[in-house]
Amino acid sequence: MSKEKLTRREFLKFSTASLVSTGLNILPIRSLVEPFSAKENLNYPVSAKSITYWQYDGGHKYQSGETTMTPALFKAQMDYLGQRGYHTVSDNQLAEFIEGDMNLPYNTVALGIKLNQGKSSYDKEQLLEMMSSLSENKLHAILFIDPDQIGSTPGVVGWGDLAKWYNSGLISLGAFGFDEKNLSDLDFSQRYQEVRRLKRTIEERMANAKVANLKVLGLASSKESNRHLVFARKAGYRFALGGNIKAKGNEVRDNLVIFDRFNLPTLAPYSTKATLRKMGYSSQNNPMLTPLISEVDDKRTFGEIISHYQTPVYSHQLNQAQEVKMGDKIEEPREGLGRKLFQDGLVIVHTTGRKDDNPWSWMSETAYKSLGRKAVHFTVGHDGVVQLSPIYKDRYGKVWFPMIEHGGAWGVNEWGVSIELAGSNYDKYLNRKKSEHYEVIRRITDNATNLIVDLMKLTGWDIDRVVGHLEVSFRGKSDPGVKYIDYLRSKLVQNLTG
């Protein structure tokens, strides 16, 4: 049974049915973490070397302190991964990757959920919500537990729940050891005894679910060197997952290409309460598109972090790619257009925002010249479309666009095809049907509609991928206009259905 062909209803039926077969055969029920197909691997050389890594902390930080992780934010992040076709890996796949025995597709995320000390982390309702976010998106997480907490009091997750989730392929299990502080309080033998006890207890309690060999130890910190973690290896763990790394620089990528690294660092995609409040103030924002992360600072979105720590793919690595031409005129790529490519995203519509009383100057060329250092993929004027970016179609039929490095759509540039429409104040002129401005906007809209329909046909993206900048901006952008973006989408629907 292929996971692509599984509808949600089928999946739920399937995962329930799998409970019956517990103890008979674990093979069919691990369908969420099937081996990767050749197409998924894409045969791009870099795909073997690196992995995106991050951690969700369902623990005591949940709704407390300045950083926060709400069920809605977690769901938004899982939806992001699911909708963009990210792969998640099991404990075993990750172990094989680290040990150099397995290649992973470039868009792989190893998802860890560490349950901290304290009952609140083990709240069954909360975990059920998280499990449904995973299953809706066909994702898999490594759930790190302290066996002493399981089933300890009413309302807390039990061994039966874990077996069910494990058997339906939603989770692998890891042991969550100790934090940095109490690790240093123990000597080698005590550490060894403790992590071996955790491993054995989980294996015993999960024996019916065939958790035969627990592979992962969760650590609060990734600062421990491999040498210091001999006790964990001796206890039989294949690798450890450390704590949060700051979401800057290349630390994760660099560490993960070293195959003998035992203690992997993780990203922690929290947000701050202040950020979520800011997003809440603007009804124009769509948190599904821009779930913000900012334990580090207020400047990175989930999308940015994921694309930053994803193995990059460059045009020369695409297999037998063809270039696709779409504009009336092709210009050299601008400097703000990166060399990294993305292949799944949004169409983001802007207006240049220059005040100009003469609408007949709203041309593709002037829009292009007004960009400054910012890059976009296309500019559109009443005269036509300028293509400012190469577009590639690989031999698997996947379409790739260069990521924008200096661009207008903060937080979504990395996976957006940006289209800049010449002119400004579209909303104002939309009601003045006799004005020259209206006539020019109508012509620009015709050109934009044809371009976007061609893009949708090329990529297979749905109309809900077409958004106005204002709909994906958390800093309160207003282009191309609240009314205008709906007007444009109505023209797209007409074109697609007519």
Ligand SMILES: [Zn+2]
């Ligand atoms: Zn804009």
